[in-house]
Amino acid sequence: xxxxxxxxxxxxxxxxxxxxxxxxxxxxVPVINLYYSTExxxxxxxxxxNRQAAGRYRIVYNxxxxxxxxxxxxxxxxxxxxxxxxxxxxxxxxxxxxFAGAKWIREWTGENAAQVENGTLAGPLETARYEGKLYAxxxxxxxxxxxxxxxxxQQPPTTWAEMMEQARQLxxxxxxxxxxxxxxxxxxxxxxxxxxxxxxxxxILNDDWTRAELDSxxxxxxxxxxxFASSGLTSPSFTNLIEDPARLEFQAGSGAFHxxxxxxxxxxxxxxxxxxxxxxxxxxxxxxxxxxxxxxIGGYNLAVSAFSKHPDLAFDAALCLRNEEHQKxxxxxxxxxxxxxxxxxxxxxAEAYPMKDDILAELQDxxxxxxxxxxxxxxxxxxxxxxxxxxxxxxxxxxxLRKSIQDALESKGVLP
Amino acid sequence: xxxxxxxxERPKARVPRPRRGERTERARLSEGKRAExxxxxxxxxxxxxxxxxxxxxxxxxxxxxxxxxxxxxxxxEREFVGLDxxxxxxxNGYWWTAFAVTFLITVITVAIELxxxxxxxxxxxxxxxxRGLIRTSVLIPxxxxxxxxxxxxxxxxxxxxxxxxxxxxxxxxLTERISSLAIIILAEVWKTTPFMALLLLAGLALVPxxxxxxxxxxxxxAWQRFTKVMLPVMKPAILVALxxxxxxxxxxxxxxxxxxxxANNTSSVSMLTYNNLFRGLNLGIGSTMSVLVFxxxxxxxxxxxxxxxxxAPGSTEEGRR
Numbered sequence: 261x262x263x264x265x266x267x268x269x270x271x272x273x274x275x276x277x278x279x280x281x282x283x284x285x286x287x288x289v290p291v292i293n294l295y296y297s298t299e300x301x302x303x304x305x306x307x308x309x310n311r312q313a314a315g316r317y318r319i320v321y322n323x324x325x326x327x328x329x330x331x332x333x334x335x336x337x338x339x340x341x342x343x344x345x346x347x348x349x350x351x352x353x354x355x356x357x358x359f360a361g362a363k364w365i366r367e368w369t370g371e372n373a374a375q376v377e378n379g380t381l382a383g384p385l386e387t388a389r390y391e392g393k394l395y396a397x398x399x400x401x402x403x404x405x406x407x408x409x410x411x412x413x414q415q416p417p418t419t420w421a422e423m424m425e426q427a428r429q430l431x432x433x434x435x436x437x438x439x440x441x442x443x444x445x446x447x448x449x450x451x452x453x454x455x456x457x458x459x460x461x462x463x464i465l466n467d468d469w470t471r472a473e474l475d476s477x478x479x480x481x482x483x484x485x486x487x488f489a490s491s492g493l494t495s496p497s498f499t500n501l502i503e504d505p506a507r508l509e510f511q512a513g514s515g516a517f518h519x520x521x522x523x524x525x526x527x528x529x530x531x532x533x534x535x536x537x538x539x540x541x542x543x544x545x546x547x548x549x550x551x552x553x554x555x556x557i558g559g560y561n562l563a564v565s566a567f568s569k570h571p572d573l574a575f576d577a578a579l580c581l582r583n584e585e586h587q588k589x590x591x592x593x594x595x596x597x598x599x600x601x602x603x604x605x606x607x608x609x610a611e612a613y614p615m616k617d618d619i620l621a622e623l624q625d626x627x628x629x630x631x632x633x634x635x636x637x638x639x640x641x642x643x644x645x646x647x648x649x650x651x652x653x654x655x656x657x658x659x660x661l662r663k664s665i666q667d668a669l670e671s672k673g674v675l676p
Numbered sequence: 677x678x679x680x681x682x683x684x685e686r687p688k689a690r691v692p693r694p695r696r697g698e699r700t701e702r703a704r705l706s707e708g709k710r711a712e713x714x715x716x717x718x719x720x721x722x723x724x725x726x727x728x729x730x731x732x733x734x735x736x737x738x739x740x741x742x743x744x745x746x747x748x749x750x751x752x753e754r755e756f757v758g759l760d761x762x763x764x765x766x767x768n769g770y771w772w773t774a775f776a777v778t779f780l781i782t783v784i785t786v787a788i789e790l791x792x793x794x795x796x797x798x799x800x801x802x803x804x805x806x807r808g809l810i811r812t813s814v815l816i817p818x819x820x821x822x823x824x825x826x827x828x829x830x831x832x833x834x835x836x837x838x839x840x841x842x843x844x845x846x847x848x849x850l851t852e853r854i855s856s857l858a859i860i861i862l863a864e865v866w867k868t869t870p871f872m873a874l875l876l877l878a879g880l881a882l883v884p885x886x887x888x889x890x891x892x893x894x895x896x897x898a899w900q901r902f903t904k905v906m907l908p909v910m911k912p913a914i915l916v917a918l919x920x921x922x923x924x925x926x927x928x929x930x931x932x933x934x935x936x937x938x939a940n941n942t943s944s945v946s947m948l949t950y951n952n953l954f955r956g957l958n959l960g961i962g963s964t965m966s967v968l969v970f971x972x973x974x975x976x977x978x979x980x981x982x983x984x985x986x987x988a989p990g991s992t993e994e995g996r997r
Contacts, residue, residue, distance in 0.1 A: 333954050340748055340957075361749050362957070445939050497835075500851045633749040637956055647939075671747040674768040675956045676943070 289318045290570045292577045296350030297324045297331050297560075301593040309580040317573040319348070319581075328352055328447065332636075339364040339565065346565045347574040348581070351396060353387035353628075354447075354635045356561050357469075360390035361633030365563040368394040372575045379584075383626035384599040388561050390631070396561035399582040400596035403555045403622040404455070405615060406542045407510070407518040407525075409535075412436060416542035418552075420456075420484050423517055423545050427493045430516050440510045441519035443489065443498040445647035450629070450639045451556045452519075453646055456481035458554040458627035460547040464642075464665070469632040472665035474658045482654040484547060489649035499648040511535060519544065521558070522615060523595050541615045543622060554627040559599070597623075637668035637675060644676040735970070741963035748957035761964040770948060771965070778944040781857070782925040785864045789921060790914075792865070793872030800873065801880045818870040826934035829863045853940040860942065863931045868924070872917055879913020880906070919980040923973050945969050 296302060306319045313319075324331040332355055338346055339359070351359060359365045368376055376397040377385065384398035406423075408416050412435055417423035423439060430437035442448035457464055462477015488494060495501060495509055503520060510518040511532045518524065529536040546553035562578040564571055580586070587598040592612045597619055603609055604620045613619065630638055641664045645657060667673030705713075745757045765771050796814055803810050817825070832840040835848045849855035883906050891905050907914070929946040936942045938951065949969065953962025 329955065336748075336957060337954070358749050358957075363751060497848065497851075500848060637958075640951070640955070671745075671750060671956070671958050671961075672764065674765055674770050674948070674961060675952050675958070676770045676938070676948075 289315055290573055292317045292319045292347045292570060292574050293322055293345055294319050294348045294350070294577070294581070295322045295324055295335055295346055296348075297328075298326050299590070299594050299596070301590065304593075305581060305586045305589060308586065309577060312580060313577070317570065317577055319577050324350070339567070342567050344567045344569050347568040347570060348578045349563045349565055350399070351561045351563050353384070353398075353557065353559050353561055354639070356388055356396045356563065357390045357631050358633045358635060359563060360393075360395040364566050365395055366566050366568075366571055366575075368397065368564075368575070372579065375579055376582075379602055380599050381601050381623050383557050383623050383628065384559060384561075386628055387557065387559070387631065390633075396563040397578055397582050398599035399560045399562050400587065400590060401599045401623060402521055402558035402597055403619055403626060404451070404519055404521050404544055405618055405622070406544050407520065408540050408542065409436065409516050409538050410540040411538040412516045413540075416540065417517075417545050418543070419549055420488065420545050420547060422549075424488065424491060424493055427516060431493070436514050436516050437493065438495055438509075438515040439488070439493050439517040439519070440495050440501070440506050440515040441498075442501050442503055442506050443494070443647075443649055444500050444502050445643050446502060447639060447643065448502055449646055449649070450642045451558070453481060453485060453642065454556045454627060454629050455544060455553065456484050456547065458556070459544075459551070460484075461551070465630045465632065465638075465669075469630050470669065472662045472669065474662045474665070479654050479658045480547065482652050482657055485646070485649050486652040486654060489652075499650075522597065522613070522619065525615065526595060541618055543618050552625075553622075554625055555622045556629055557623065557626045559596070632669060634669045634671060637671065637673075638665055640675050641665055641668045641673075738963040738966055741959050742967045744960050746958075746960040748959060757960070761960050762968075765961060765964050765968065770943070771945075773941055774943045774945050774948040777857070777942060778926060778928065778946075781861055781864065781928055781944065782922060785861055785868070785925050786918060786921050788861075788865050789869045789872045790918065792869045793876050793917070796869065796873035797876035797880055800877050814873060815870045817867050818874075820867075822867060822930040823934055825867055826863060826931045829859065829931075830935050833859055850936055851940065853942060856936045856940055856942045860928075860931050860935055863935065864925065864928065867931075868921065872921055875917035875920065876910070876913060879910040879917070882913065883909045915980065915984055919977065922976055922980070926973055926976065927969065945972075 294306070303321055306321050310318050324334060331350075332352070335346070335349055335351075339362070349359070349365065351365075356365075360367075373394045376388075376394060380398055381401065384401040385394075388394055388396040388398055406416060412430055413426060417426055427437045427439050441452060443452070454464065457478045460477040460480040462475050462479075462481055463473040464478060465471060466473045489498060495506070495515070497505075497509075501509070503523075506518070507520055507524045507527055509515060510520075510524070511528050513535065525536075525539070525541070528539060544553045544555045562582055564574040564578060568574045582599070584600050584603060587600055588603055588606060588609065590596050591598045591603065591609055597613065597616075598604070598609070601620075604616055610616055629635065632638065642661070645661055645664065646652065664673060668675070742761055743756060743758060744754060745760070746754045800807075800811050800814060830850065832838045833846070833850050835841050841847070841849065846855065849859060887905055887909070888901055891901050896904065927946050928944045929950065932938060932942060932944050932947050933950075938944075938947045943951070945965065946969065949962055949965040952958050952965060956962070
């Protein structure tokens with residue numbers, strides 16, 4: 261009978277090395293594991309922080325995949341398994357509430373919180389809060405701008421209606437006329453829709469982010485989106501466009517207007533210097549004349565894992581990575597706009613970001629995407645229902661969305 | 677399998693007080709035979725234990741999860757909800773769309789693979805010159821990692837850079853439903869036909885050459901020899917190949933994940949499960965879906981084994997070894 265029990269140790273022997281591999285920790289200087297997406301010059305910042313830490317901790321940069329979805333899935337899987345080898349996490353602004361709701365990240369309190377709140381722009385700071393508490397430190401922010409061809413457009417439009425009218429005129433004159441932006445079934449479409457809703461004074465969710473609202477402003481936004489998509493004024497591949505292909509299309513010359521993040525500016529300068537000379541920028545167009553647009557903010561926040569073995573050091577490391585000096589460095593070298601208000605007056609930033617006044621103006625009354633732990637569900641449901649935008653039927657789509665978003669908020673429904 | 681487990685277990689338990697009736701025959705097994713059975717059971721115990729640990733436990737656990745409202749985003753709201761999740765999933769449009777898509781892909785790919793696989797098997801069986809070379813080259817698609825192959829299909833069908841879009845003049849075929857499904861099916865068929873061919877080749881080897889010669893002597897043509905002699909003899913092998921491929925095809929994931937990410941209603945049930953489980957972090961709904969996929973696969977296996985009489989080749993009749 262004893263022989264039967266031989267199999268148990270055998271099976272255990274097979275499984276143990278897999279488990280043990282995760283837990284090792286080298287002695288000496290505590291290692292702070294940073295999980296962050298690809299940012300070319302972030303390692304320079306990390307080296308600097310490690311030098312400043314003078315042996316208190318050493319940050320190790322674990323590069324996450326480029327695609328946002330993959331970054332999230334990778335972190336989520338480890339956090340769900342309570343992996344203690346993650347310390348500082350780079351979170352897209354829309355994941356912060358989700359991670360906080362799941363109790364995967366620590367609240368920022370006391371001196372640390374005060375340091376984060378001091379001098380940080382209100383919009384980005386709002387994305388780092390959940391239920392009134394601070395759960396992350398905004399590292400960089402982002403807003404889309406209207407880019408236009410100065411050789412074709414004299415006065416940049418301030419509303420969508422005006423922009424479409426100008427494009428129609430250009431088309432009639434046989435000139436490049438297209439309004440190029442992202443319309444594929446993904447987060448980018450949700451950002452576009454959110455821009456329209458908030459600019460129209462509408463709401464996707466109520467103010468507490470607990471109930472689906474889709475008021476008249478949202479219906480208005482659906483109308484504009486549908487009209488735009490079926491006007492023939494945008495790219496033929498609108499429903500398949502994401503950020504970079506959209507930029508490439510504008511750069512190739514068929515567009516008069518382009519709605520995209522600031523990364524396009526240096527990219528076009530490098531790839532098409534002739535065209536770049538004629539590229540101007542302005543605030544993102546609004547819905548109603550006289551009411552400026554309100555534009556969705558993107559960007560990244562730094563959070564400390566709830567399972568970290570060195571939380572105090574992790575908070576210090578996160579603070580170092582996003583301090584004024586390092587945000588300035590990243591803004592200039594990696595094209596990620598800073599979250600510290602004062603930096604927008606810095607002459608070096610002004611040189612790297614000639615459009616900084618428009619960025620700052622948009623940031624001052626920015627729109628945030630729904631700040632709910634269920635954001636991922638809401639976003640998935642939204643992009644599936646809005647795609648393709650030309651087949652939106654405003655009233656009906658709003659009614660359908662009200663039901664499916666409510667289900668998504670309560671994690672009741674099935675995600676597409 | 678279960679059959680043998682019983683006969684091996686019972687005598688052991690009954691040794692102290694044998695009973696009358698139909699069981700006496702088993703009790704009469706000689707001491708040696710019983711020892712042999714026990715040894716056999718002991719020998720497969722480690723494997724059985726590992727199997728229970730790595731498959732049994734997750735299955736039971738996911739059934740348990742599927743009966744709960746359990747969303748990682750809302751850890752405090754975990755509760756037992758009975759069959760609510762099943763009602764939610766089974767009354768949902770996305771689920772049935774994905775189910776129909778999966779079913780369609782399964783039926784079409786397996787049908788095409790059977791025909792092509794049979795042709796390839798015949799070629800491999802008949803070749804005399806360069807046999808090794810032909811067999812190896814046929815197997816290459818099966819040796820390539822599915823994800824890698826799916827990426828090359830995706831790039832080939834990307835407008836602007838892809839050679840297949842240029843060749844066919846198609847405009848962004850991966851952005852429309854019908855063309856996306858066709859490409860997914862093409863990728864699946866390309867990938868797994870060699871596997872089908874390999875299984876069928878094993879079946880072809882079972883057909884005695886004498887039988888074919890005798891049929892030829894009796895005046896049977898090539899087609900008649902194929903349909904009247906080869907196919908009936910190969911039936912067990914064909915059924916096994918179909919069973920394997922059907923179960924496999926029903927769980928299609930990687931090709932869709934890379935090619936369309938499920939856009940334009942091209943999600944399969946596995947893709948939908950992944951989206952709810954890993955992207956949505958909804959363990960309740962996600963587990964419900966995986967249990968439903970498991971049940972569907974089990975039903976398919978049952979149909980094949982009980983109704984069509986599929987069995988491992990060479991063990992069709994009971995008792996034969």
